Amino acid sequence: MTPLLAACGITVRYGSLAALDGVDLRVDPGQRHALIGPNGAGKTTLLNVIAGATRPRTGRILLAGRDVTRRGPAARARRGIGRIHQRPAVWATLTVAENVEVAALPHAVRPGRWRPGGTRAAARRTADTLLARVGLADLAGRAAGQLAHGQRRQLEIAMALAGRPRLLLLDEPAAGLSATEVGRLVEFLRDLPRAVAVLLVEHRLDLVYALCDTVTVLRDGRPLAAGTPSEIRASAQVRQAYAEGVG
Ligand SMILES: Nc1ncnc2c1ncn2[C@@H]1O[C@H](COP(=O)(O)OP(=O)(O)OP(=O)(O)O)[C@@H](O)[C@H]1O
Ligand SMILES: [Mg+2]
Known part of the structure; x- marks a missing residue:
């Protein structure tokens, strides 16, 4: 199957800091894919690169097999990328x-x-x-x-x-919501048609496990682990990374 989204070898640098260091990520059509990791891991930066708001130093972004690396945010939105920001815009x-x-x-x-x-x-x-x-x-x-x-x-x-996105990028949608609002959000996302794939950045692992079928863990700009929610939940490496800092 051609992936809906393929991010290949993405590197973003801010001065000497590698916010992303050769990251690969694949999202299939209709998939519910979570991107988790401690603060500063590079999650928002990766969403920015996928949406076209940040140009990577190296790497390519393919949307349904078409290279959109040189396309801006508006062109990518027309081709099916929708997003919500870490701070509502x-x-x-x-x-x-x-x-x-x-x-x-x-x-x-x-x-x-x-x-x-x-x-x-x-x-x-x-x-x-x-x-x-x-x-x-x-x-x-x-x-x-x-x-x-x-x-x-x-x-x-x-x-x-x-x-009318084919891929919805959500950056911490539950942050700052009341318990009732979180419940409504989860229901809403669960009911989204499978024609829309979701890439969800979220610190609340209960939501990640409730909504997603695949989880990628980023740490210090690199993928640390990827798998099903139960594989990720069982990973000592992931628990260690979270113990060292998530907010
Ligand atoms: N415009 C920028 N200029 C300089 N450094 C930046 C910039 N944007 C991000 N960074 C740095 O890049 C790294 C990754 O940041 P990013 O915002 O992607 O992390 P994150 O995983 O989304 O974290 P959080 O969970 O806190 O939202 C951090 O060290 C951050 O300070
Ligand atoms: Mg962020």
């Missing part, structure tokens, strides 16, 4: 609905059939559907800057899904 002065509409607009245009009104209406319909799915329908007219942290997270997920 929304347009604070736009309404909740407008945030999702903006994210949906590029995908609402049907080739050869562009009509400004029709395109906007299609984006609005997408926004309505997605806001209902993430439980924000009642807040559609509110300015996004007024949302509480957990609601902002839900909004960012709706925005990412508006781009």
